[in-house]
Amino acid sequence: MVELSHDSRPIIGRGPPLIATFITLAIASIALMVTDQRYDQLERVRAWLTAAAYPVQVAVDAPFRAWNWLTGSFADRDRLRQENLEVTARLRLANLQLQRFAAIEEENRRLRDMRENSAGVAERALVASILNVDLDPFRHRVLLDKGKADGVFKGQAVLDGEGIFGQVWRVNERSAEVILISDAEHAIPVQSNRSGVRTIAVGTGDLSRLVLPFVTGESDLKQGDLLLSTGMGGVFPPGYPVAKVTRVERDSKATFAIVEARPTAALDRDREVLLVWFKAPAPEPPPATSASTAAAPPSTVAAPPSTAAGATPVQSAPVEDAAATPAPGGAQ
Amino acid sequence: MNRSNFWRRILYWLTVAAGLALAIVPLPDWLDPVRPDLALLAVIYWILTSPRIAGLGYAWLAGLFLDVLHGMVLGQHALGFLVVAFLTHRLQLRMRMFPIPHQAGAVMLLLALYHFIIFWTDGLTGHGYTGWNRWLPVLSGALLWPLIVAAGDTLTRRSR
Numbered sequence: 084m085v086e087l088s089h090d091s092r093p094i095i096g097r098g099p100p101l102i103a104t105f106i107t108l109a110i111a112s113i114a115l116m117v118t119d120q121r122y123d124q125l126e127r128v129r130a131w132l133t134a135a136a137y138p139v140q141v142a143v144d145a146p147f148r149a150w151n152w153l154t155g156s157f158a159d160r161d162r163l164r165q166e167n168l169e170v171t172a173r174l175r176l177a178n179l180q181l182q183r184f185a186a187i188e189e190e191n192r193r194l195r196d197m198r199e200n201s202a203g204v205a206e207r208a209l210v211a212s213i214l215n216v217d218l219d220p221f222r223h224r225v226l227l228d229k230g231k232a233d234g235v236f237k238g239q240a241v242l243d244g245e246g247i248f249g250q251v252w253r254v255n256e257r258s259a260e261v262i263l264i265s266d267a268e269h270a271i272p273v274q275s276n277r278s279g280v281r282t283i284a285v286g287t288g289d290l291s292r293l294v295l296p297f298v299t300g301e302s303d304l305k306q307g308d309l310l311l312s313t314g315m316g317g318v319f320p321p322g323y324p325v326a327k328v329t330r331v332e333r334d335s336k337a338t339f340a341i342v343e344a345r346p347t348a349a350l351d352r353d354r355e356v357l358l359v360w361f362k363a364p365a366p367e368p369p370p371a372t373s374a375s376t377a378a379a380p381p382s383t384v385a386a387p388p389s390t391a392a393g394a395t396p397v398q399s400a401p402v403e404d405a406a407a408t409p410a411p412g413g414a415q
Numbered sequence: 416m417n418r419s420n421f422w423r424r425i426l427y428w429l430t431v432a433a434g435l436a437l438a439i440v441p442l443p444d445w446l447d448p449v450r451p452d453l454a455l456l457a458v459i460y461w462i463l464t465s466p467r468i469a470g471l472g473y474a475w476l477a478g479l480f481l482d483v484l485h486g487m488v489l490g491q492h493a494l495g496f497l498v499v500a501f502l503t504h505r506l507q508l509r510m511r512m513f514p515i516p517h518q519a520g521a522v523m524l525l526l527a528l529y530h531f532i533i534f535w536t537d538g539l540t541g542h543g544y545t546g547w548n549r550w551l552p553v554l555s556g557a558l559l560w561p562l563i564v565a566a567g568d569t570l571t572r573r574s575r
Contacts, residue, residue: 104471105501112475112497115490120540125489132483139436139484147441216439219485220447221544253486260486268542288544 133255140216140226140258147215151354207360208242209233213353214258223249223263223290227356230257235358238318242357246324246347247271247312251358263350264325265290271318273310273325278303281313282342284326290350293326295342300333302340310344320361423468426570430457431477439484448548451556453563454481455496455529459522460567462503463511474500488540495532499525515561523557 119125211227218224229235231254239251241261249269252262262269267288273295274281280302284293298304308328314321326344333340434454442450454477461469478496482489502525503510510521530553537544 101471101501101504105497108471108475108497109494112478112490112494115493116488116536116540119489129483129489132479132489136435136480136483139432139480140439143436143440215441217441217447218439219487220450221546221549222542224486267544 129253130256133258137255137257140214143216144214209235209358210355211235211241211259211358212355218260221288222268223266223286223288223350224252225249225261225263227251227259227261227358228257229358230255230259232257234360235259240319240359240361242323242359243348243353243355245349246326247319248348248350248353248356250318261356263290264346264348265293265350271325272313272315274313275304275328276309276311277305278308280304284310284344291345292329293344293346295328295344296339298340298342299338300335300340304328304331304340304342306331309347320359420468423465427457427461427469427473430461430567430570431473433457435477435480435484438481449551449555451552451559452526452529453559455499455526456522456556456559456563457567458496458500459503459525460563462500463507464567464571466504466507471497471500471504488536491533491536491540494536495529498532499529502528515564518564519557519560522560523553526553526556 115125119129209229211229211233214226214228216226218226227235227241235251235254237251237254241248241250247264249261249263249266251259253260263286264271264284265286265288267286269286270283272281273284280298282295282298282302282304284295287294295304306328309324310326310328312319312321312323312325324347326346328342328344330343331340332342431454434452434457437453438450458469458474458477462474474496475493478493479489481487481492481496485492506521510518513521527550530550534549
């Protein structure tokens, strides 16, 4: 039985009546919701409230961080040695590839300069860790420990070692919310590495699955194709891996094929991600034919121009829309 | 009297803060949808024991902080908390006399209403998730109610 406290009498003649308070606050919450949903006026209010709530988030994160630190500092010597050896070996290999890469990059820059389009190469990156905080079980959002103070901005691309991770959705003073590419409200323009087919990959709410709802039955997509970001919409840098096609199902009666892909980034395992700054592509889109080669990575320059050029005018509008703001409803 | 009220206020806010913290603690995926709304249960409990200290404004602010922590549309959980707090205030004298299982049933109805409001506003703002498992916290919260009462009673008995 609930304990009675000393103050258990009904409220009579004390302060404003209950119903008045209720109506006032109810109107206040509805007004808040409408303002927050329709306009951007509440950024400052939210910033204050977030600052007040920040200690709670840090308190929740702290034990996990402490545990990681402890296990890290008391790791045994053999394992560290082993790790060290592995890392050295990988570094040597990477350096070897890098030597070749440096030459190619130089050549690439020269070619791009010639075409006056050096856009889209990630220029600066900042490592951010993901706070151990659950935002919502049904949405794929994570909280990073970098915010406005570090120069993070809304719509910034977030990558991990293996591909595109998501984009910044809301910036606070010392933290930032990131929407993952697998969130059901997120869509990203992609292009097949093999055939150059462009389309949009939409999140499903399942960490290991993206769907490509706008692929026509005749499009040249196969299981195992690597999907790269196209850089259209200016949110994501072009040419980074996004997902691998896992399933293609064609029905001769349906207009669109059923295509699913698996994100290459380790969406559920990452603790550290990269925030990148890159020069956004030129604002006015070049003619369709040159666009198909400009945004394409070197390996797809030889893609059949008819497919790419034909697809561009149809898809550029939803692509820009979906990529710039993951608005409710995504790309539908 | 005023002094003890002051400490009670602190206590009530601390319990809500703990509930809010537990609302964002990472849980394994299978357990995540079952997570009970501890902050709301704390609010209900304090309204039942001392309606004059735990008012509507208290519930509303708690809900607003939950919105901020979850990164939701501002005012969504605040509205849910407010409606539940209002009904609890109205039913307070009756609910207090219920035996615990009966009380848990009433709490379950309140939680169902709360989740309906969240569901509804989610739909209005375009984030609708319609899976059945979003209703699981209603059940887990009701099952947890006896424990909340026991814990709360222990806390208040000591501070009195």
